[in-house]
Amino acid sequence: MSNNDTTPVRSQHRFEEARLRNFMMQHVDDFPQQSNDFTVRQYRFSGQSNPTFYIAAGGKEFVMRKKPPGKLLPKAHMVNREYRILSALYSIGYPVPKPFAYCQDPSVIGTEFYIMQHVRGRIFRDPELPGMTPGQRQAIYAAMMGALAKLHSIDWSKIGLGDFGPTTNYSKRQVSTWNKQYIASKTSEVSEMDYLFKWLSNNIPENEGKTTIVHGDFRVDNMIFHPTEPRVIAVLDWELSTLGNPLSDVALLYYHAISYINARLIFCLNYFIAFSKIPGIPTEKELTDTYCYYRGLKPPLPNWNFYCALSIFRMVGITQGVYARSIQGNASSETAQTYGRIVPLAAKAGVIAALSKSSEFTAFDDNNGSFGILKLSSRTRELQKQMKEFMKKYVFPAEQVIHEHLQNASNRWTVLPMVEELKTKAKQEGLWNLFLPGASGLSQVEYATLAEITGWSDFAPEIFNCNAPDTGNMEVLHLYGSDEQKREWLEPLLEGKIRSCYCMTEPYVASSDATNMALTITRDGDYYIVNGRKWWSSGAGDPRCKIAIVMGRTGGKEVQKHRSHSMILVPMQTPGVKKLRALTVFGYDDAPHGHLEIEFDNVRVPASNIILGEGRGFEISQGRLGPGRIHHCMRLIGRAERALSLMCDRVQNRVAFNKKLAEMNTIQHHIARSRQEIEQARLLTLKAARLIDLKGTKAARKEIAMIKVVAPNMCSEVVDRAIQAFGGAGVCQDTILPYYYVAGRTLRIADGPDEVHLTSVAKLELREQTKAKL
Incomplete structure (x- = not known):
């Protein structure tokens, strides 16, 4: 955090800091008891609705969210609900700040409030993500979609949120609620809002679909990203969270630019067209397709134009409320007065969203099994252009140098320096991990066109971190791995710090029938013991190969043959892992990658290394x-x-x-x-x-x-x-x-x-x- 992010506490939000400090000493476990220093500053941009404050004491950092003072709209600014959902989500490992304490006694600082963890990372105020490469922008938006899909996949009934909101008539309630909120804070007549309310009321979907946790304000500036990686480490601002239809969150994320673009407050009816043309910023279809991939849904999303219009209607209600509070003098934002200009323009955009449908094409028309001609998104075409230029500029000229290095090296099983240099360049240009939708946001069709380009050179897949078997192994960990397995192995694989191998084929059985696999994975208390031999373990010869995904038999003859095998993670340095020899392919040994024969002799690994569970091997494969x-x-x-x-x-x-x-x-x-x-x-x-x-x-x-x-x-x-x-x-x-x-x-x-x-x-x-x- 820098001083640019905060200001001294504004006059309308001041309170007795000593009383807050006493409360934290009594109720916040991590609060330093012996320190006398206590600093409170107000966040400049965060907390448009509920004022948010940065607190520092004795080298520790915290964040406070409180209700604003003065007359408030009914059912607004419910910080107790924020604290409740933070507590529930934190308990299952969803990326939110750790909540420490909630105070419902207004006598302490004048309003209800709660204290949570201060999370250090990056917050992107401008959804255009200026200064980033197209690939970096893609990765950020893909990470957001992954975090949103993960939220919508949580079983709310199992984490104590069964009464967090009604589970029926979500859209009808949302239209009614935000119309009331808008009317209660209305300062002038906006005919477009009247029309939008009537249209929404008359077009509420009959089938609401599955109820999930809904964030209510899911957008780029309401989350904190890892300092260097495109990974969401904390989702913020849960004031509007409830149970409802997840598509409202997806629509809001696409139209989040309505609120403000950086501090410039630029908005026009053509903005969404311009916004989607920024290299790396996903189009409407790209965004929704990525979400569908994460959720296992089939695009297109149903009633999409309704939820887009509803998200804008809700955003106008919020924006109008911010402007009204600025007139009353209790707004949280320094720029709240300028929000009045946005309301009529945003309402007009809501009408356009309601009456229009996505003009995005479908890559194939599969009616009756007939397929049309492939059309690629602008983002994919840009990536193709980038990758082709990279191949011609860097990869092709390096091929001969790399081959000569391999021919003349005293030890051919070493890391190739030029490949490492090109990997750094590829990462810098955003041409990295494009194979994984969770990192790139690309569909299988979109990445397929890029995979073809990587096939031009033997070394290109590794340079772009899209090489087998790492790609398959990363997909396994991404789709089926536990949080612990992802942290330990997936993250360094995605960073290109380590390599991996996949151990499936065996020398003593006909591996064309995978049920023949004889390597055993036997439970022994808190461990599994692995015994057997594998060969054609591609990538195992690389000195950076640190982890093997090994498939073997966990079930006996009585178990159904496709339920008798499992996959387990075996670190290559584990005692009993023996590299017997490198196999050649028509004379090629493919150094330093290699295809090894490996023996597993009483290899003992923790039981937590099993992937997904016993008997799930063929399902994973x-x-x-x-x-x-x-x-x-x-x-x-x-x-x-x-x-x-x-x-x-x-x-x-x-x-x-x-x-x-x-x-x-x-x-x-x-x-x-x-x-x-x-x-x-x-x-x-x-x-x-x-x-x-x-x-x-x-x-x-x-x-x-x-x-x-x-x-x-x-x-x-x-x-x-x-x-x-x-x-x-x-x-x-x-x-x-x-x-x-x-x-x-x-x-x-x-x-x-x-x-x-x-x-x-x-x-x-x-x-x-x-x-x-x-």
Whole structure:
């Protein structure tokens, strides 16, 4: 906190600080008893409704929220409700400040108040996030959506909030409440507000859906972010929280710019168009799609224009109240008087929101199974442009240097300095962790187009921290890991500080049938003991590989075969973890990444390392393999594109039998077939990605199985044609083509044998055809 964030306590909010200090000495456990210093300052921007104060004593910092003095609107400024929900949410680990004490006795400082923890971090006053890269803006908004979705997923009945608000007729009550609040504080006639009230009253949704905790004022300046990471560490200002429809919070987050933009109070009817064009700021569709991903919902959100209009109607009511209190002289904000100018403009925007529907396109129209042409959001197109420029400017020039380093290094199993330098650049430019919706806010379709670009180079996925198996492992931890597991392993993986491996395939059984896995994970009190052998543990050779996700058998023969396996986290330094050897792939050892054979000899790890619970291994693997296969296939498509580009360049500059190779019919046919096959593979992969976005991994099983066969075979065919065009140069170290060929061929085994996927496709097709019977 700096003095720019606070002012001396304003005259209308002054109280006897000694009485507050005595109260804190008696009721706040962390308050220093021996210190005589006691500083109170009022926050300049926070607490538009309930005044908020910074308190320092004996090196400790606290925050106080209190009711404002004077005549107040009915049911407004209920700090007791704020304290109650903070206590409930803090008890389950949701990111809120720790509440210390509540005082309902107004004789202490003149009004009710409560004391909470002071949280150090970043607060963004301007929703445009000036000074940030597009990638950083994306990450901030994605973090907000993640925090909001997590709030809406909490079972309020289990944390003592069963009576926190009515559980029916939320929208009807909101329209009535905010109309009354607006009328009670109205200072002039605004015809748009009258119209908006009537429209909302006549268009209340019949089906309200699932009731959740609703924050009521969820926006960027009401939360604190980690000092350096795009992570919400505290959500603030719970005065308007209740039980109700979560879409009101989502709509408010999109329209939060209505209140004020920084201290400039800029507002116009075209603002939302301009706002969504700022690179990295999500559009309406991008924001709602990210929310749907986190909640497991299918977009589009129902009755979206109603909740957008309701959020603006409510915001106008709040804004009018702030302005009215400024006239009365008890407003919390220094700029409250300027709010009067916003009311009519915001009300007009509410009418527009009510009468319009989102003009955002749908990436695919899947009516009757027919898919349209993919259209990408402006944010995705900007990321594509950034990534392509990064590849050409940094990655391609570094390839030869990296290869030479690996060839000449005395120890090839070391960190590559140039790769680390490029990772730092990629992070600075916001091209980092784009594969994970929780970090990037991108859908599977959107990231798929970027994964293709990373496939242009062997080293690119690591440079963007989008490399396998780390991506799959991070998805597992993100979706299924406990808070402790995320803190210990997911966070450093997201930061690129460590690497990981995934241990599934075994040397002594036919791993094409994953139920054959024989490695045992046996419970022993507060520990599990892991015994067995794995191989093809990709990434295990990297010196930064600190954690393995190991899948093995926890159930006996009596347990259903798909319920008998579990996944557990095994730190690589645990006694009994033995790296036996690095395996080669057609002669390539892929140092420093590597594919290792590992023995687990009585490896003892805490029981808390089990992921999701015993018997959930196959359930987790299905969630892991869906998005991961999209990434693999799109990278293969990227490799095929580069191979085709190399081939076209080669045949236009090579002469045989008195003419360019490009003039020969055979070569022309090879080029044409390659282009056709790449396009077909891309469309099928994007269809699978879209199905995952809309309906989840299970609904996309057939498409995922098909792309596992189509993409590697396509890549091998295209690369093989390029090798043929290059002749002898195509099979030696002078080009990337041999490695690309090997990679495509290997994935026909590594992602499961073609035969298994073809059988799965056939079974699903027969089932669907039986139901359809054309």
